[in-house]
Amino acid sequence: ETGVTQSPTHLIKTRGQQVTLRCSSQSGHNTVSWYQQALGQGPQFIFQYYREEENGRGNFPPRFSGLQFPNYSSELNVNALELDDSALYLCASSLVGGGGNEKLFFGSGTQLSVL
Amino acid sequence: AQSVTQLGSHVSVSEGALVLLRCNYSSSVPPYLFWYVQYPNQGLQLLLKYTSAATLVKGINGFEAEFKKSETSFHLTKPSAHMSDAAEYFCAVSDRNSGNTPLVFGKGTRLSVIA
Numbered sequence: 001e002t003g004v005t006q007s008p009t010h011l012i013k014t015r016g017q018q019v020t021l022r023c024s025s026q027s028g029h030n031t032v033s034w035y036q037q038a039l040g041q042g043p044q045f046i047f048q049y050y051r052e053e054e055n056g057r058g059n060f061p062p063r064f065s066g067l068q069f070p071n072y073s074s075e076l077n078v079n080a081l082e083l084d085d086s087a088l089y090l091c092a093s094s095l096v097g098g099g100g101n102e103k104l105f106f107g108s109g110t111q112l113s114v115l
Numbered sequence: 116a117q118s119v120t121q122l123g124s125h126v127s128v129s130e131g132a133l134v135l136l137r138c139n140y141s142s143s144v145p146p147y148l149f150w151y152v153q154y155p156n157q158g159l160q161l162l163l164k165y166t167s168a169a170t171l172v173k174g175i176n177g178f179e180a181e182f183k184k185s186e187t188s189f190h191l192t193k194p195s196a197h198m199s200d201a202a203e204y205f206c207a208v209s210d211r212n213s214g215n216t217p218l219v220f221g222k223g224t225r226l227s228v229i230a
Contacts, residue, residue, distance in 0.1 A: 002158060040124075042205050043159070043178045044187030050215055073165030090158055096215045097131065104218075 002026070004093050012113045013067035016029065018079045021110045025072040025093035029105070031055070032074045034066060037088040041049070050076060078112075086114045117208045118140045121221035129229050134178075134193040136224045138206035141187065148189040149218065150180055159205065165189060176200070201228045207216040 005010035012020050015023035018093040027030050031050045031080035063079040072093075088109040094102045096113055122137040147166055148205050151159040163174025171180045177181055180191045189206060207218040 003157070033217065040222070042222050044220070045217040048215060048217065055215060056217060094215065096213060102213055103161065106160070108156060108158045
């Protein structure tokens with residue numbers, strides 16, 4: 001049990017729609033990262049938020065956006081869904097204090113299917 | 116740019132046999148290396164990490180890995196496989212040991228344990 005929860009666990013959307021995935025971090029964690037794990041692949045870094053500001057982004061288009069809230073929750077929004085967006089989406093939180101060696105805690109993920 | 120290559124998408128061993136999962140990395144800076152395990156319908160759990168303190172790293176559940184700079188490898192081993200070790204294993208690399216540093220994952224190796 002990592003203390004990181006994601007909702008929903010499964011979701012089916014059609015191409016062109018918009019989707020919002022949610023993550024509840026461990027209490028006090030100031031950093032959340034989102035990863036996309038396509039079938040048969042390792043997780044790929046989408047972006048990261050630190051104290052409610054985007055703090056790094058991977059090679060994903062702008063239709064992937066996010067928010068981080070003061071209550072340790074966060075969202076991943078994807079607009080104009082494409083078939084290739086079908087994947088497991090993982091969030092990971094940590095408490096970053098500048099000293100390094102912080103541990104990442106992963107949620108169980110949201111499985112998104114785009115038809 | 117950093118990258119990780121995991122040799123073998125699927126490894127099958129008998130219960131009680133040696134487990135060896137291979138990982139080679141590419142990095143232009145001294146790397147930080149990680150092994151994660153993913154059980155079905157669960158998120159990623161950290162098994163162990165290399166942070167330059169020692170080349171032989173011991174992790175949870177009896178796993179260990181050895182950092183070999185000359186071979187750019189970080190293979191994961193366990194002397195005796197247990198049925199509960201059946202899962203997907205991911206090797207990852209980053210350029211810092213911090214909770215806000217993106218991880219670059221390999222494609223994963225599925226470990227099957229045969230009774």
